Amino acid sequence: MTDTKTITDTRGFGRKLADLDKTAVAPFLALAALFVLGALVNPNFLSIDNLLNVLTRSSFIAIIAIGATFVISAGGLDLSVGSMAALVAGIMILFLNSGAIDGDMAMLATGIVVAIGVGALAGLLNGAVITIGKIEPFIVTLGTMAIFRSVTVWLADGGSIAMKSIAMRNMFRPVYTGVFLGLPIPVWVIIAAGLLGAFILYKTSFGRHVVAVGSNEDVAKYSGIHVNRVRAMTYIIQGICVAIAVVVYVPRLGAATTTTGMLWELQAITAVVIGGTALRGGVGRIWGTICGAFMLEIVGNIMVLSNIVSEYLIGAVQGTIIIIAMLVQRTLQKKK
Amino acid sequence: MSDNPTKAAAVPVLEARGIAKAFGPVEVLTDISLRVMPGEVHAIIGENGAGKSTLMKLLSGHLQPTRGTVAMDGEPVSFAGPVDAEHRGLVLVHQEILLAPDLTVAQNIFMGRELKRGLMVNDREMNRQSAEAVQSLGADIDPTTQISRLSIARRQLVQIARALQVPHRVVIFDEPTASLTPFETEALLKVIRDLRDKGVAILYISHRLPEVGAIADRITVLRDGKLIATREASELQPVDMARLMVGRDMSKLYPEREDTASHQNVLEVQNFDVPGYARDASFTLRKGEILGFAGLIGAGRTELLEGIVGLRTGHGEVKLNGNPVKFKTVRDSMAAGIVYLSEDRKGKGLLLAQDLRTNLTLATLEKFTRGPLIERKREDNSLDKAISDFDIRARRRDLLAGQLSGGNQQKLLLAKMMLLEPSIVIIDEPTRGIDIGTKEQIYKFISDLAKTGKSVIVISSEMQELIGICHRILVMRSSRIVGEVTGEAMTEDEIVVYATGVKINEAELYSAGNA
Numbered sequence: 001m002t003d004t005k006t007i008t009d010t011r012g013f014g015r016k017l018a019d020l021d022k023t024a025v026a027p028f029l030a031l032a033a034l035f036v037l038g039a040l041v042n043p044n045f046l047s048i049d050n051l052l053n054v055l056t057r058s059s060f061i062a063i064i065a066i067g068a069t070f071v072i073s074a075g076g077l078d079l080s081v082g083s084m085a086a087l088v089a090g091i092m093i094l095f096l097n098s099g100a101i102d103g104d105m106a107m108l109a110t111g112i113v114v115a116i117g118v119g120a121l122a123g124l125l126n127g128a129v130i131t132i133g134k135i136e137p138f139i140v141t142l143g144t145m146a147i148f149r150s151v152t153v154w155l156a157d158g159g160s161i162a163m164k165s166i167a168m169r170n171m172f173r174p175v176y177t178g179v180f181l182g183l184p185i186p187v188w189v190i191i192a193a194g195l196l197g198a199f200i201l202y203k204t205s206f207g208r209h210v211v212a213v214g215s216n217e218d219v220a221k222y223s224g225i226h227v228n229r230v231r232a233m234t235y236i237i238q239g240i241c242v243a244i245a246v247v248v249y250v251p252r253l254g255a256a257t258t259t260t261g262m263l264w265e266l267q268a269i270t271a272v273v274i275g276g277t278a279l280r281g282g283v284g285r286i287w288g289t290i291c292g293a294f295m296l297e298i299v300g301n302i303m304v305l306s307n308i309v310s311e312y313l314i315g316a317v318q319g320t321i322i323i324i325a326m327l328v329q330r331t332l333q334k335k336k
Numbered sequence: 337m338s339d340n341p342t343k344a345a346a347v348p349v350l351e352a353r354g355i356a357k358a359f360g361p362v363e364v365l366t367d368i369s370l371r372v373m374p375g376e377v378h379a380i381i382g383e384n385g386a387g388k389s390t391l392m393k394l395l396s397g398h399l400q401p402t403r404g405t406v407a408m409d410g411e412p413v414s415f416a417g418p419v420d421a422e423h424r425g426l427v428l429v430h431q432e433i434l435l436a437p438d439l440t441v442a443q444n445i446f447m448g449r450e451l452k453r454g455l456m457v458n459d460r461e462m463n464r465q466s467a468e469a470v471q472s473l474g475a476d477i478d479p480t481t482q483i484s485r486l487s488i489a490r491r492q493l494v495q496i497a498r499a500l501q502v503p504h505r506v507v508i509f510d511e512p513t514a515s516l517t518p519f520e521t522e523a524l525l526k527v528i529r530d531l532r533d534k535g536v537a538i539l540y541i542s543h544r545l546p547e548v549g550a551i552a553d554r555i556t557v558l559r560d561g562k563l564i565a566t567r568e569a570s571e572l573q574p575v576d577m578a579r580l581m582v583g584r585d586m587s588k589l590y591p592e593r594e595d596t597a598s599h600q601n602v603l604e605v606q607n608f609d610v611p612g613y614a615r616d617a618s619f620t621l622r623k624g625e626i627l628g629f630a631g632l633i634g635a636g637r638t639e640l641l642e643g644i645v646g647l648r649t650g651h652g653e654v655k656l657n658g659n660p661v662k663f664k665t666v667r668d669s670m671a672a673g674i675v676y677l678s679e680d681r682k683g684k685g686l687l688l689a690q691d692l693r694t695n696l697t698l699a700t701l702e703k704f705t706r707g708p709l710i711e712r713k714r715e716d717n718s719l720d721k722a723i724s725d726f727d728i729r730a731r732r733r734d735l736l737a738g739q740l741s742g743g744n745q746q747k748l749l750l751a752k753m754m755l756l757e758p759s760i761v762i763i764d765e766p767t768r769g770i771d772i773g774t775k776e777q778i779y780k781f782i783s784d785l786a787k788t789g790k791s792v793i794v795i796s797s798e799m800q801e802l803i804g805i806c807h808r809i810l811v812m813r814s815s816r817i818v819g820e821v822t823g824e825a826m827t828e829d830e831i832v833v834y835a836t837g838v839k840i841n842e843a844e845l846y847s848a849g850n851a
Contacts (some may be wrong), residue, residue, distance in 0.1 A: 141498060181766075184663070200708075203708075203709050203710055204705070204708045204709060204710060205701035205704075205705050205708070205710055206708070207702055208694065208698070208710060209701070211694075212687055212689070212694075212698055215687040215689055215690055216683070216684075216687050216688070218680075218683055218684040219683075219684055219685060219686060219687050219698075220664070220698075221647070221684075222647065222666065222672045222676070222678055222684045222685065223698045223699040223752075224665075224666050224667040224699050225698070225699075226667070282687075282690075283687055283689075
């Protein structure tokens with residue numbers, strides 16, 4: 001509005017503090033608070049083993065939520081990720097069981113490629129229907145959520161799809177249980193996916209376009225950005241992230257069931273929101289998202305360790321968290 | 337409105353007593369004292385950032401002053417909020433459109449105070465009263481139309497009609513005519529005069545000085561958050577107002593017109609249709625020419641040009657430097673060297689929640705990338721250059737575009753589009769909501785573009801502006817190009833005749849108060 005050259009130096013530090021984007025810092029403060037709470041509830045909580053274990057278990061949601069960060073930053077929403085995970089896992093295992101290629105290693109490698117291909121295709125389906133059909137993402141992905149889940153149940157004949165080859169299971173298992181340089185493999189996958197996601201979102205023109213489309217679609221259009229292409233691409237990225245999560249998930253149990261990925265969409269969206277990404281689009285925070293996924297798993301861990309609240313209520317707690325997170329986000333934004 | 341006219345004449349209905357407002361350490365308004373009498377139109381003028389809007393918000397309960405008091409009828413008041421102020425008869429007509437786009441005109445006008453018959457809303461009565469209210473503003477809008485189907489100008493009229501439904505003693509108009517055509521403006525000024533004659537006090541904020549001269553009884557000038565002068569309107573000519581606002585002599589608003597137009601056609605449009613908006617449009621644009629598009633709001637000017645550059649579906653022959661072209665998307669026309677700057681800067685031009693750098697390079701990111709990577713250093717250099725070339729005044733580089741004044745937003749948008757290195761620049765309402773100092777800069781910039789051999793199309797509802805800078809003006813009416821004026825014939829009267837289809841003497845009657 002008016003010039004503010006007259007700010008005195010003594011206020012410099014306070015001003016810097018005030019300038020810090022509170023929505024960006026909030027998730028990390030909340031994480032620190034959870035650490036304190038965890039330590040109070042059970043001294044074991046802060047052990048490296050327990051924390052690494054929690055981090056490992058948060059990997060599926062963290063990786064999926066990285067994709068969701070793209071979708072939501074661009075002003076979209078994907079409710080189908082949980083069902084998509086089940087479908088991708090099912091198809092991947094069916095392929096691994098088919099014995100189409102000689103050699104277990106080659107089979108596994110091809111299986112991973114197949115999983116990623118299926119994930120990308122499922123994402124493309126969401127993106128294409130949303131952009132070409134001009135339908136609300138909420139409705140489209142609600143529909144594909146049902147479709148993916150149903151096809152998985154059909155493929156599993158109502159039961160589960162399990163990896164048949166014991167040799168292949170043993171070969172695949174380290175992807176979940178293995179440790180490299182002191183960190184579990186799934187943690188490395190989170191780090192890699194996070195670095196790649198942050199690079200794409202913050203450093204490339206595509207990432208800039210994602211934020212522009214989420215910020216204001218008209219401005220993006222008038223600036224010559226292919227809005228539909230950008231939006232569709234975010235859903236493809238989401239699909240690929242789901243597939244990567246599946247590649248980490250399948251070796252854990254070696255099977256996909258009709259309940260695989262149940263409520264993952266809730267957890268992924270919650271992780272994104274508590275991570276500071278704006279649900280209306282225009283702001284994306286990859287590291288906040290990962291922090292959010294970690295927090296969700298810690299809450300579950302504390303519930304298990306403490307016996308104060310039944311762990312059967314974990315869904316209720318997570319549902320409460322997303323609502324509180326939205327309230328906090330709104331309050332912080334108002335103060336800005 | 338008062339039972340006692342002598343008392344009413346002596347006691348200001350609304351008064352500011354030494355009010356000041358600070359945001360954090362920054363005082364944006366200092367010791368403003370102001371008296372608004374019943375039955376007077378009191379205009380507040382000043383450049384963007386002078387504190388006009390802040391003052392209005394203080395007077396209407398949207399903000400609380402940090403110092404000083406607001407008084408009504410001589411009694412100090414403290415509004416709990418805008419609703420409280422409304423209860424006391426003080427109404428603010430916002431500059432921004434605050435209407436529900438999916439509801440009808442009547443539903444919006446009566447929103448929150450619906451007329452009822454028993455338990456049911458009385459739609460028929462609300463529609464009737466809405467039609468009346470809108471008609472009294474000189475517009476003819478079907479009250480059952482959805483707001484989203486109306487042009488910005490018409491939405492503004494609906495908003496004014498809505499505000500005037502509240503019983504009012506003081507009405508504050510914040511730039512009410514920024515998107516109105518002369519006809520609509522004239523109708524609004526008439527409404528304001530009627531209000532005044534009924535004893536209502538009017539506070540009127542505007543950038544359009546001739547209009548202020550035509551409507552105001554007294555004029556208060558703000559500059560840099562301070563009150564510079566309050567004068568009788570009869571004592572001030574627009575030139576004096578501008579000088580007080582800017583604090584320096586306004587030499588000349590429009591740059592010297594130079595005959596930069598060559599005979600070489602760069603753009604030829606033949607029989608172009610934009611379904612629902614423009615029909616059978618044909619025109620040519622010459623190298624170095626500044627071509628104006630005049631017409632009433634809704635005549636189809638914006639839509640025609642948007643159709644040509646590929647922002648809307650349109651059909652027709654377009655030749656660029658003699659070669660037939662077809663722009664399927666706006667990206668195609670950008671690549672061909674044509675840029676279009678939307679009239680809707682905030683909605684279609686800039687990402688208000690993003691910083692200057694992001695906005696500047698948004699349309700040309702590929703020029704700032706190496707491989708997949710954006711080179712922030714080069715973006716920053718480009719921003720430095722834009723800030724100095726276009727005189728963008730931002731107190732900090734990391735400001736968001738939404739925090740800039742209207743004038744600086746327009747400069748940023750210009751800078752953004754000029755990065756595309758266009759040969760044809762189409763600017764829609766280049767100076768809407770912009771202060772005089774910046775206007776002058778933008779006119780100079782447009783004229784310089786033409787001097788360097790670029791061609792410019794200016795769409796504007798301010799006829800004076802078109803007459804001041806264009807070589808030639810096309811006039812549209814009801815989706816068609818109905819006339820062309822050039823040289824000596826470029827007068828408001830001539831344009832109005834084409835734009836409205838009204839005979840000259842009738843038009844004069846209308847535009848008399850608007851010269």
